[in-house]
Amino acid sequence: MNAPTTDAPAAYRRATVIGGGVIGISWAALFLAHGLEVTANDPRPDAEQQVLAGLAEITPTLSELGLPTEDFASRLRFEADLAAAVADADVVQENGPERLEVKQRIWRAVEHAAPAHALLATSTSGIPASAIAEAMEQPERLVVGHPFNPPHLVPLVEIVPGAKTSARTLLQARDFYASLGKKPQILRKEIPGFVANRLQSALFRECVHLVAEGVVTEAELDEIVTDSIGLRWAVAGPFRTFHLGGGPGGLPHFIQHLGSAMEATWPGLGNPTFDEPTVAVLTEQAQEAFGDETVGELAAGRDRAQIALMRALGKTPDTAPDIAAVHA
Amino acid sequence: MNAPTTDAPAAYRRATVIGGGVIGISWAALFLAHGLEVTANDPRPDAEQQVLAGLAEITPTLSELGLPTEDFASRLRFEADLAAAVADADVVQENGPERLEVKQRIWRAVEHAAPAHALLATSTSGIPASAIAEAMEQPERLVVGHPFNPPHLVPLVEIVPGAKTSARTLLQARDFYASLGKKPQILRKEIPGFVANRLQSALFRECVHLVAEGVVTEAELDEIVTDSIGLRWAVAGPFRTFHLGGGPGGLPHFIQHLGSAMEATWPGLGNPTFDEPTVAVLTEQAQEAFGDETVGELAAGRDRAQIALMRALGKTPDTAPDIAAVHA
Numbered sequence: 001m002n003a004p005t006t007d008a009p010a011a012y013r014r015a016t017v018i019g020g021g022v023i024g025i026s027w028a029a030l031f032l033a034h035g036l037e038v039t040a041n042d043p044r045p046d047a048e049q050q051v052l053a054g055l056a057e058i059t060p061t062l063s064e065l066g067l068p069t070e071d072f073a074s075r076l077r078f079e080a081d082l083a084a085a086v087a088d089a090d091v092v093q094e095n096g097p098e099r100l101e102v103k104q105r106i107w108r109a110v111e112h113a114a115p116a117h118a119l120l121a122t123s124t125s126g127i128p129a130s131a132i133a134e135a136m137e138q139p140e141r142l143v144v145g146h147p148f149n150p151p152h153l154v155p156l157v158e159i160v161p162g163a164k165t166s167a168r169t170l171l172q173a174r175d176f177y178a179s180l181g182k183k184p185q186i187l188r189k190e191i192p193g194f195v196a197n198r199l200q201s202a203l204f205r206e207c208v209h210l211v212a213e214g215v216v217t218e219a220e221l222d223e224i225v226t227d228s229i230g231l232r233w234a235v236a237g238p239f240r241t242f243h244l245g246g247g248p249g250g251l252p253h254f255i256q257h258l259g260s261a262m263e264a265t266w267p268g269l270g271n272p273t274f275d276e277p278t279v280a281v282l283t284e285q286a287q288e289a290f291g292d293e294t295v296g297e298l299a300a301g302r303d304r305a306q307i308a309l310m311r312a313l314g315k316t317p318d319t320a321p322d323i324a325a326v327h328a
Numbered sequence: 329m330n331a332p333t334t335d336a337p338a339a340y341r342r343a344t345v346i347g348g349g350v351i352g353i354s355w356a357a358l359f360l361a362h363g364l365e366v367t368a369n370d371p372r373p374d375a376e377q378q379v380l381a382g383l384a385e386i387t388p389t390l391s392e393l394g395l396p397t398e399d400f401a402s403r404l405r406f407e408a409d410l411a412a413a414v415a416d417a418d419v420v421q422e423n424g425p426e427r428l429e430v431k432q433r434i435w436r437a438v439e440h441a442a443p444a445h446a447l448l449a450t451s452t453s454g455i456p457a458s459a460i461a462e463a464m465e466q467p468e469r470l471v472v473g474h475p476f477n478p479p480h481l482v483p484l485v486e487i488v489p490g491a492k493t494s495a496r497t498l499l500q501a502r503d504f505y506a507s508l509g510k511k512p513q514i515l516r517k518e519i520p521g522f523v524a525n526r527l528q529s530a531l532f533r534e535c536v537h538l539v540a541e542g543v544v545t546e547a548e549l550d551e552i553v554t555d556s557i558g559l560r561w562a563v564a565g566p567f568r569t570f571h572l573g574g575g576p577g578g579l580p581h582f583i584q585h586l587g588s589a590m591e592a593t594w595p596g597l598g599n600p601t602f603d604e605p606t607v608a609v610l611t612e613q614a615q616e617a618f619g620d621e622t623v624g625e626l627a628a629g630r631d632r633a634q635i636a637l638m639r640a641l642g643k644t645p646d647t648a649p650d651i652a653a654v655h656a
Contacts, residue, residue, distance in 0.1 A: 148555075148556035148557070148560075149573065154555070154556055154559065154560070155555040155556070155559075156552060156555040156556035158552070183551065183555040185544070185548055185551060185552050185555075187543055187544060188542055188543055188544060188545075189541065189542060189543045191538075191541070191543050192593070192596060193593055193596075195538055195543065195544055195549065195552050196552055196553075196556045196557055198534055198538070198593075198597065199531055199534050199535065199538075199552075199553065199557060200557050200566075201590055201593050201594065201597065202530050202531055202533065202534035202597050203527055203530055203531045203557075203566060204566050204570070204590070205530065205594050205597075206526055206527055206530035207527065207566045207567065210519075210523055210526065210527075211567075213517065213519070214516055214517060215515055215516055215517045215519050215523060216513070216515060216516060216523055217516075218565075218567040218579075219567075220513055221523065221565060221566070221567065222564070222565025222566065222567050222568050223511065223513060223565065224484055224486070224513050224523050224524055224527075224565070225524075225527065225561050225565040225566060226561065226562060226563065226564065226565050227476075227482070227483040227484040227511040227513075227643075228476035228482055228483070228484035228524045229476075229524055229527060229528050229531075229561065230558065230560075230561030230562040230563075230565065231482065231483075231562050231634060231637065231638065231643075232482070232558075232634070233553050233554065233557065233558030233561060233562070234554060234558040234559050234561070234562035234637055235554065235558075235630055235633040235634050235637060236550070236554065236630045236633075237549060237550025237551065237552070237553040237554050237558065238528075238531060238532050238535045238549070238550065238553060239535065239539075239546040239547075239549065239550050239610075239613075239614065239617065240550050240617075240618065240626070240630070242532070243614055243617075243618050243623065243626070244623055244626055244627045244630060245477070246623070247623065248622070248623050248624070249623075250614055250618060250623050251546075251610065251611070251614035251618070252610075252611040252614055252615075255602060255607055255610055255611070256607075259602040259607070260602060262529055262532070262602075263601060263602050265520070265521055265526075265529050266529065266533050266599075268520060268521075269526065269529065269530050269533075271594075273591060274583060274587040274588060274590075274591050279583055279584075279587070282567075282579065282580075282583055283579070283580040283583070285567075286567065286571055286578055286579035286580055287580075289567065289568070289571075290568065290571050290578060290579070294576070295571065295572055295574070295575065295576050295577075295578050296576070298568070298571070298572055299572045302563055302564045302568070302572060305563040305564075305641060306559060306560070306563050308640040308641065309559065309562055309563060309637055309640050309641060310559065311640065312636040312637050312639065312640035313633060313636065313637060315555075315559075
């Protein structure tokens with residue numbers, strides 16, 4: 001593939017990752033595997049040790065995905081001083097604590113210390129960019145780049161504008177995440193929880209209801225999902241699924257003929273709370289369903305299956321269409 | 329694998345499929361591909377032609393799944409008289425219209441005409457077995473065997489008892505569907521919509537909200553799902569997913585630390601209706617997103633991806649563990 005590459009990937013050679021927790025480590029691993037120089041910033045004294053341990057844990061998964069990992073930690077450095085850490089960054093990905101005042105303090109410092117061309121993104125899942133940017137002099141530069149955990153494995157990155165985020169920043173963010181093989185989506189409006197977590201939360205509410213009501217156990221419900229709607233939604237989203245369920249007339253026919261029947265079922269869906277009896281049932285069943293293995297063992301098994309599935313669908317970095325070639 | 333087989337599969341040699349619509353045809357195809365003799369019953373004059381055309385359409389998918397289809401239609405016969413159609417059946421799978429009085433009429437006739445050992449199952453997605461069985465003298469024999477469409481491709485079958493369904497009938501149904509390579513789940517309680525459709529409906533409600541609010545388009549939302557939660561739920565259900573999201577403490581830790589935050593988001597989820605402006609937006613976006621191909625073409629593409637995914641996960645009939653060997 002001798003296609004010329006676009007400028008965009010070349011523009012991001014140095015990334016600074018703020019926060020050395022689970023998400024920060026995963027971003028750092030992904031950046032390194034795509035050839036970037038990475039500076040990690042975290043005030044905790046054991047940050048370096050934590051990040052290196054986390055990287056080592058992730059490396060086999062990156063290799064399975066077909067990404068180069070040999071010696072990739074040699075491009076990682078640690079810088080405990082925030083201003084120094086971002087001084088030559090092309091992109092800053094912040095994964096600090098989910099507290100508004102902490103994020104505002106970080107970004108007030110970063111916007112002045114980072115180069116004017118740098119992309120400024122926060123991984124927050126819960127704090128609107130608008131709120132963080134109220135503390136900034138250049139609010140147009142901040143954008144939410146929210147990964148679906150873990151970012152080194154799941155393709156989605158939700159790009160969410162704040163009230164003052166510029167179009168340029170949004171497109172910059174989209175190009176950057178796409179250059180890492182991610183599947184970025186720019187949301188058209190700021191909304192609490194963004195899209196993926198809202199959908200997850202809507203489904204989980206009904207899951208909790210069905211288990212609390214004794215219709216199914218957690219293990220049974222999980223099997224129902226992986227044997228039906230989960231399989232479907234891995235290859236076709238909810239709208240496409242109902243479009244195909246509508247016969248030759250597609251989704252319009254489906255809504256015309258079944259929409260009011262579906263709407264009539266909505267008030268009957270569950271409205272559970274995490275009260276004591278519900279939490280007791282959920283806890284007991286989690287022990288029964290998952291207690292025989294550690295979370296680490298279970299997660300490793302899940303990730304292996306995830307990669308096999310992505311490979312079958314052409315969604316791993318080594319099976320996905322070459323992005324530079326596609327854009328050429 | 330020279331493991332002895334159980335009695336159960338051998339007990340189901342003759343199946344009667346009532347109703348020659350999409351679901352009936354799919355069941356008939358699956359039964360034939362697993363070696364059963366199938367009698368199709370449908371009062372419509374063009375039923376035979378419809379069923380044979382439907383079978384021909386499904387055959388390539390069955391072959392892709394690794395099932396034997398050569399000459400399999402030679403084991404199919406048509407019988408327009410209901411009593412005669414079920415007279416020597418080992419299992420009756422009913423796929424009539426979703427109207428209570430029609431189903432009651434069918435089952436009142438079938439329970440007397442079918443052999444005493446026959447498994448009696450209705451594919452209904454919306455009518456409780458309890459309601460249908462009120463018209464029967466042997467209500468303990470009727471059970472819901474609800475497939476996730478289409479039954480020849482998607483593994484799940486929800487087995488839902490009515491108030492008077494016997495335990496024997498439930499286990500019989502489970503053994504029968506398992507012998508076809510399906511993944512049956514016995515629900516512990518009758519509930520409107522059963523489990524999979526309730527979950528689908530809960531998620532879709534939020535999908536409609538997000539599109540109606542202009543946060544994303546249908547096409548964007550579909551991509552968000554297939555690039556995140558869909559990929560996850562194909563390999564790990566919602567409880568396992570949050571168990572793995574809870575760190576070493578698993579789901580109990582997750583609920584303890586994030587449960588109340590999640591509960592607080594539920595009242596903010598959408599409560600849309602299919603009013604005129606919403607239907608207009610959904611219709612227009614469906615045309616934009618899916619209008620370039622026929623539903624048939626799109627469905628064929630989806631099913632190919634579905635099979636590739638199932639193969640990668642060891643869920644096609646030719647990659648799944650041999651059921652007889654597992655039970656031996």
